[in-house]
Each structure stands twice: as structure tokens, then as C-alpha cells.
Amino acid sequence: MRILEEYSVVRQNEEIELRYFYRITKSQYCGFDAYGVEVERKDYKGLTKIKEEKDNIEFVSTQRHKVKQIVMNLCKYEVSPIHLVDILGEFVDEHAYEFDMELSKEAQLI
Numbered sequence: 001m002r003i004l005e006e007y008s009v010v011r012q013n014e015e016i017e018l019r020y021f022y023r024i025t026k027s028q029y030c031g032f033d034a035y036g037v038e039v040e041r042k043d044y045k046g047l048t049k050i051k052e053e054k055d056n057i058e059f060v061s062t063q064r065h066k067v068k069q070i071v072m073n074l075c076k077y078e079v080s081p082i083h084l085v086d087i088l089g090e091f092v093d094e095h096a097y098e099f100d101m102e103l104s105k106e107a108q109l110i
Helices: 064-076 080-093 099-109
Strands: 002-013 016-029 032-045 048-061
Touching: 002 064, 016 048, 016 064, 016 080, 032 064, 032 080, 048 064, 048 080
Parallel strands: none
Antiparallel strands: 002 016, 016 032, 032 048
């Protein structure tokens, strides 16, 4: 898995600074490109990191522009890593056919 793009949001919450990172990732799936999402949150009190959470979905879509739009919305609404699967689960399920279509294309080329 390789990170292609990263967006960040920083929020101050009383004494704690919350840093969110939203990333578009790229992996190989059966020989073709697949794009995913990684979300990370790091909490700091002063200069000391006090908490870190990270989650990802490696295979979201075969179309980078769809994943970019998703990442931009996650960033806009400051979605936490702990909610990533809840929010994207249905989208990923509905778009699993994209991977089947790519596999069919590969089979036709053979």
C-alpha cells in the first residue's frame, strides 16, 4: 500500500490538539490498481503525543477520482478513524462490482 495524497485538519479542544490525516492509498489487486482510504488521528497535549488512532480500507474503488471525493468529504466532516468502516462500509459493498469488472477484463485479455 502506497500513499498518494494526504490532507490534514488540526483542531484545538481545550488543552488537547487533535490532528487528523486523510490519505488516498494505492495497492495492487489481482494485477490492477485499487485505491483505498486511510484515516489517522493524533492527539497532543503540548508537544507530547497522548493518543493515536488509525484505520484504513485498502480496497475502496478501482477509480481514483471516487476515492478522492470520499477523502475530501471525510476531511470536511472530520471523520474519526474509529468511524471509518461504519461510514464507508455500505459504499464499499455497493462498489465491489468494480473489482469484478476489472477481473472480467483481465480474463477476456487472456
